[in-house]
């Protein structure tokens with residue numbers, strides 16, 4: 001069941017009230033068009049009828065697609081800094097819907113689903129793209145680690161690497177500016193490298209793989225962001241503010257982790273036309289997609305994994321490149 005609710009949002013440009021069909025849940029088995037709209041970067045995007053400004057709502061919904069075995073808790077980028085608490089929230093959400101706490105029938109469906117947590121549109125799109133191209137998402141993150149070891153990569157606290165295209169021979173990644181998810185420079189990786197990393201004949205990647213084992217948030221960001229940044233009261237609520245102009249890339253403050261700068265914006269202007277606006281008339285309470293409970297079970301293992309960017313890099317450098 002795909003669930004939309006009519007809501008009224010203030011246009012980020014002219015502040016006029018705009019009717020919006022806000023998505024809460026996507027069943028891509030029944031609505032493959034919604035999956036396509038995510039891949040097209042047109043989902044949850046709309047034009048203000050008053051001033052013509054195009055804007056897009058941050059993701060805050062669940063997606064299920066049994067064809068690809070995917071269940072994704074798609075969270076807004078602004079919550080990235082609290083990923084640990086959010087991951088626990090996602091895990092309990094999945095357990096209630098398709099896991100140990102669900103009905104027998106739901107558990108049967110759940111057995112074919114891999115739960116994941118993403119922050120922001122590019123991360124969500126990346127998971128869909130990977131699944132459709134039979135790419136293992138853990139291996140994909142390991143490939144990014146290979147790229148980030150490269151001294152030429154424009155790695156900074158303000159950008160993150162996302163898969164944007166896949167061909168028979170190559171994977172294309174783009175450096176996305178964390179503040180507003182705008183795409184930066186791209187780079188291509190031979191599919192052979194991916195295959196090599198995925199096969200991991202020498203066990204070179206065991207340590208990194210351990211970091212992703214049983215994780216819902218399968219993303220290099222989990223090694224770079226402690227997940228425990230305090231919530232500043234001044235932070236605007238997600239879903240209602242226009243983004244600041246993107247800050248100049250490159251000037252990375254040492255204490256700023258990816259996604260922590262200007263990530264409170266919930267609506268962003270976009271340059272692409274068209275919107276997925278078909279609203280399902282039905283409403284059904286089946287999921288809770290927003291609030292993240294601040295109770296996170298902190299084990300010694302998790303604390304150990306909470307790496308600063310510096311130490312995550314060091315860890316990577318310590319490994320031999322094949």
Ligand SMILES: [Zn+2]
Nearest residue numbers: 011014048051
């Ligand atoms: Zn407007």
